[in-house]
Amino acid sequence: MNYVVLDLEWNQGNSTMELMPFEVIEIGAxxxxxxxxxxxxxxRLVRPxxxxxxxxxxxxxxxxxxxxxxxxxxxxxxxxxxxxxxxEDYVFVTWGPAxxxxxxxxxxxxxxxxxxxxxxxxxxxxxxxxxxHLERHERLSLETAVDQCGIxxxxxxxxxxxxxxxxxxxxxxxxxxxxxxxxxDYFTLPxxxxxxxxxxxxxxxxxxxxxxKDRHQALEDxxxxxxxxxxxxxxxxxxxxxxxxxxxxxxxxxxWCPEHGYMKAKVRLRKTDDGLxxxxxxxxxxxxxxxxxxxxRSLKQMKKERKTASMASIRKPDAVxxxxxxxxPDSxxxPDSxxxPDSFRNPGASRGSxxxxxxxxxxxxxxxxxxxxxxx
Ligand SMILES: [Zn+2]
Numbered sequence: 278m279n280y281v282v283l284d285l286e287w288n289q290g291n292s293t294m295e296l297m298p299f300e301v302i303e304i305g306a307x308x309x310x311x312x313x314x315x316x317x318x319x320x321r322l323v324r325p326x327x328x329x330x331x332x333x334x335x336x337x338x339x340x341x342x343x344x345x346x347x348x349x350x351x352x353x354x355x356x357x358x359x360x361x362x363x364x365e366d367y368v369f370v371t372w373g374p375a376x377x378x379x380x381x382x383x384x385x386x387x388x389x390x391x392x393x394x395x396x397x398x399x400x401x402x403x404x405x406x407x408x409x410h411l412e413r414h415e416r417l418s419l420e421t422a423v424d425q426c427g428i429x430x431x432x433x434x435x436x437x438x439x440x441x442x443x444x445x446x447x448x449x450x451x452x453x454x455x456x457x458x459x460x461x462d463y464f465t466l467p468x469x470x471x472x473x474x475x476x477x478x479x480x481x482x483x484x485x486x487x488x489x490k491d492r493h494q495a496l497e498d499x500x501x502x503x504x505x506x507x508x509x510x511x512x513x514x515x516x517x518x519x520x521x522x523x524x525x526x527x528x529x530x531x532x533w534c535p536e537h538g539y540m541k542a543k544v545r546l547r548k549t550d551d552g553l554x555x556x557x558x559x560x561x562x563x564x565x566x567x568x569x570x571x572x573x574r575s576l577k578q579m580k581k582e583r584k585t586a587s588m589a590s591i592r593k594p595d596a597v598x599x600x601x602x603x604x605x606p607d608s609x610x611x612p613d614s615x616x617x618p619d620s621f622r623n624p625g626a627s628r629g630s631x632x633x634x635x636x637x638x639x640x641x642x643x644x645x646x647x648x649x650x651x652x653x
Pocket of ligand 1 (some may be wrong): 507511534
């Protein structure tokens, strides 16, 4: 199996609401064999068809002119040549997670066939570099990593081939064991339940769902909210921290496996370009300190939800208040100076009518049979 180290350069319009906010104007790649020995290079500019002036960011970084691009072949031709050059048996390597998504977005915009029929496994060299050299979530620019590795900077940065070339050099510096922590590109989701992705890594497990019509349908799916130990397949019924969400986008839960200990599950809800909702769930085993931290966050969230719920319920419904027609005419009421201060009156009466609580908690659903298949 070969490695195709890929880097794209793109131009952009002024709106991110576009179906193709980033138009590929250059494809650069380096092909390596399984021992990371150099096989061949690919470097091509692309004639733009969507955006006809160079966005100032692209112009400043890339030192390319529109005139140069105008004499090139359009994206479908260049992309087909590129995919032919990639060959049959290869895995993509990129610096960061964006390139494969934008490649496929451009392919779709040009009406080309899909690159894959599901999520694409690839090596994110930026993530792998962090895993082996830095804190887990820290991410460096390519140039900083090149400096840290002591790689000689004999060509420029920010052109597609140059960045692919440096990414390939960093790949060589990484321990091979770290390659097992591959990533997925989610541009094409699993087409149905049977195609959903379940992968076990050394220190965690990942699940990628099919697309759901909306978030409620996603959160009601059994596999999404189930807690099954990914090591032994036990259905875990004890939850030291029940599902909670601090923001409606991520949900957390801690379950207890009698054999393997505390398993933390994190569900992330994401949206496709077409508005479908899908779920990326990761599970990993954690220690007591992490459990206590999650318990603290869950309690804090619960208090917040209770507070907003009680504030909303303090206000009497309109029907309970006296209709205006039954109130004494103004002339018969006590002058304002004799009335009780506001703090003694119904506190809801002076508040706005908007309910403050719209937080939703996912239901704890029955657990399905263990469904983790190892894929690599
Ligand atoms: Zn277990």
